[in-house]
Amino acid sequence: MKGLIQRVKSASVNVNDKKVASIDIGILLLLGIEKGDDVLQVEKMARKVFNYRIFSDADGKMNKSLTDINGELLVVSQFTLVADTTKGNRPGFSKGAAPAHGEFIYQSFIEHVRSEYSECKTGVFGADMAITLINDGPVTFWIET
Numbered sequence: 001m002k003g004l005i006q007r008v009k010s011a012s013v014n015v016n017d018k019k020v021a022s023i024d025i026g027i028l029l030l031l032g033i034e035k036g037d038d039v040l041q042v043e044k045m046a047r048k049v050f051n052y053r054i055f056s057d058a059d060g061k062m063n064k065s066l067t068d069i070n071g072e073l074l075v076v077s078q079f080t081l082v083a084d085t086t087k088g089n090r091p092g093f094s095k096g097a098a099p100a101h102g103e104f105i106y107q108s109f110i111e112h113v114r115s116e117y118s119e120c121k122t123g124v125f126g127a128d129m130a131i132t133l134i135n136d137g138p139v140t141f142w143i144e145t
Contacts, residue, residue: 001041001105002032002081007054007139011074013123014130021121026071027054028133031109032081033102034095037145042109044145049073050117054139062139073113076123076131077106099126 005027012022029049055064055071066073079102083091097105103125113120123129 001034001037001045001145003045003049003143003145004030004032004078004081005049005052005054005141005143006030006133007136008074009134009136011131011133013074013076013121014132015124015127020124021074023072023074023121025069025136027066027073028131029073029075030078030081031075031106032078033097033105034082035097035101037097037101037105039108039112041145042105042112045143046109046113046117048143048145050113052141052143054141067117073118073120074122075106075110075113075120076129077102077125 008026008028010024011028013020027049050067051065053065054062055069057063079093079096080091082096083093084095085091106125110120110122
């Protein structure tokens, strides 16, 4: 499982020109699911996202987590994160989960987050989405489980 987290002042997802989710201060998580991903990766990724200290404290240092600031989370599935880009000029997707498994793990991640951490907003799995964000910093990190 791979995640790209971005510290945002706001973010939203549109599907077919209709806003389906939006957040204010928090994290936009672009989530890529690989063939072998299971509940262990779900738990590790959620723990990392909610506890990664990327928000500024009173001294301006990155010492606070999403949990510490009571920030919001927007999760968007993005299979292109697991692409193999090492050869040629066309990405390969052989490491990516099949759509049914990918959706199962994605939904498992959402359910785990909602039961263990807090409410989160989501995109629509498999949809063509338009993402709008104001990246705060910019602060962006790549996370793998």
